[in-house]
Amino acid sequence: MVKNLRKLIEQVAKEKNLPVWTVERALKDAIAVAIKKDRKIRDYLDVELEDEGIKVFLVRKEGKEPLDISPEDLNRLAAYAAKEEFLKELEKAEEERGYLEFVELEGQIVFGVVRKIFENSDILVDLGKVTAILPKREQIPKESYKVGDRIKALLLEVRKQKGRYQLILSRTHPKFLLRLLELEVPEIKTGEIEVKAIAREPGERAKVLVSSKDTKIDPVGVVVGLRGSRIAPVSKELAGEKIEVIRWTEDIEELIKRSLSPAPVTKVRLIPEEKRAEVAVPKEKLSVAIGKHGSNVKLANKITGWYLDVMSEEDFEKLQSLRR
Template sequence: MVKNLRKLIEQVAKEKNIPEWLVEKALKNSIALAIKKDRKIKNHVEVELAEDEIKVYILHKGERVPIDIVPEEMNRIAAYAAKEEFLKELERADEERRYLEFIELEGEIVIGIVRRIAENGDLIVDLGKVMAILPKREQIPKETYKVGDRLKALLLRVVRRKGSYEIILSRTHPNFLRKLLEAEVSEIKEGEVDILNIVREPGERAKVLVRSKDARVDPVGIVVGLKGSKIAPITKELSGERIDVIRATENTEELVRKSLAPAPVVDIRMDPKLKKVEVAVPKDKLSVAIGKRGLNVKLANKITGWYIDVMSEEDFRKLSQMR
C-alpha cells in the first residue's frame, strides 16, 4: 500500500512540477480528511507514511493518540481519499509551491499589474503566478492608482495567514530606493560604491549616505550621474521624491554640513554629550535648511544620528552671548 502511494507521489510530483514533499503533504492531508469523515472524528488527525504501513494519530489535548485501522479499511479509505480529496489538496499544494518561490524574492523588486483596489485603499497586484497586496500604508501618499496600472514595488515579505500565503509589497521602504539605485548604478551593484544608510519621506525627499571603496573616487558623482542622469529616473519612479546623495565622512561637523545642503552652514556648535548640534545659516536660507514641513532637517537628523537645531546667524549669536 505504502509503496503504491510513494509511486503515486513521485508520479504526481513529476507531472505537476511540485516538490515531492508537498505532494506527500497533500496526500496525507487528504487521507486524514477521509478518515475524519469516515469515522466522524472532530479532532485533528495526522497521517504518517511509514516504511510498510500508514500510521494514524488523533491529536487530543496536545497528545498524539494512535488509531488502529485494519489494512482492508485503510485501503478503502486511502482509495477514497485519492479520488475525492487528493485533487483539492493538490491544488492547495500547487498554490503553496508558487508562493514559496516568491520567498526567495523577498527584498527584491517585482513588477505587477493592479487588478483590484480594496475599500481600504489596499491594492491587489497580479505578479503573474500569484496575487500580492500593496497595503495603503506601503503606498507613496501622493500616488493614485487604477485597475490595469503597472507598478514596481519591493517584495517586503511573504507571510502565512490561516493556512494560506500573503505577499506584502512596499513602495515606501528604504530598501525599495536601495534596490532602484542598485539597478540604475552599476557601481553600487558591483560593490565599488556602498550605500551606508537611507532615510525617506516617501514621495517627498530622501537622503542617501554613500561611500566609495576607492577614496579617490567621488561616490556622489557616480550615483547622481552626469547632469543627474542616473538619479532622475529614480526620482520619476518615486513620484518626484527629491534624493540628496551625501558622501560619508568620519568628521561629524562636515557630515552635518553636507546633510543640510543646499543650505550653506555659516557656523556650528556641537555638544557630544547630548549628541546635539546647533547650526547657523543665513536668514534668507533658513527655510531651505529646514525644508518644507521641516523635512530637510528631520531627515538630516536621521542620516547623521545627531539632533540638529537650525537657526539664523542672528539667533545663533544671541544664544552664544546668553551663555
C-alpha cells in the same frame, strides 16, 4: 492500497514537477481531512504510509496514539481522499511552493500587475505564480493605480498567517530606493560606491549618503550621472521624488552641514552626550533649512543619526551667550 498510493504520488510529482515529499504530504493531509470529516474528529491527525498499510495517529498534548479504525474503512477513506480532497491539498502545496520561491527574493525588487484594488486602497498584485499585497501605507501618496497597471515594488516581507503565506510589497521603504539605485549605478552593486544611509519622504524628497573606496572618485557624480542621467530614472519611478545625493565624511560637523543642503550652515555646536547639534543658518535661509513641513531637517536627522536643532544665527548666538 499503499502501493497504489505511492504510484499516484510519483505520477503526480512528475506531472506537476513537484518534489515527491510535497505530493506525499498533500495526499496524507487529504486522507487526514477525509477521516476527520467522516469521524467528526477535531484533533490533529498524523497519517503515515507504511508498507504494511496506512497508519493514523491522534496527536494530543500528551503524545500520539493510534486511531481505532478498520483497514476497510481506511482504504475506503483513502480512496475517497485521493479523488475528492487530494486536488485541494495539492493546490495548497503548489501555492506554498510558489510562495517559498519568493522567500529568497525578500528585500529585492519584484514586478507584477495590479489585479484588484480593495475598498481600503490596498492593492492585490499578480506576481505570476502568486499574488502579493501592496498596502495603502506602503504606497507613494501621490500615486494612483488601476487594474491592469504594471507595477514595480520592493518585496518587503514574506509572512505566514494561519497556515497561509502572504507577500507584502512596498514602494515607500528606503531599501526600494537603494535597489533602484543599484539598477542604475553598477558601482553600488560592485561595492565601489557605498550607500551609507537613505532617508525618504516618499514621492516628495530623499537624501542619499554615499562614499567611495577610491578617494579620487566622486561618489556623488557617479551616482547622479552625467547631467543627472542616472538619478533621473530613479526619480521618475518614484513619482518625481527629488533625490539629493550627499558625500559622506567622518567629520560629523561637516556631515551635518552637507545634510542640510541646500541651506548654508554657518555654525554647528555638537552635544555628543545627547547626540544632538545646534545649527545656525542665515535668518533668510531658515525656512529652506527646515523645509516644507520640516522635511529637510527630518531627513537630515535620519541620515546623520543626530538630532539637529536648526535656528537663525541670531538665536544661535543668544543661546551660546546664555551658556557663558
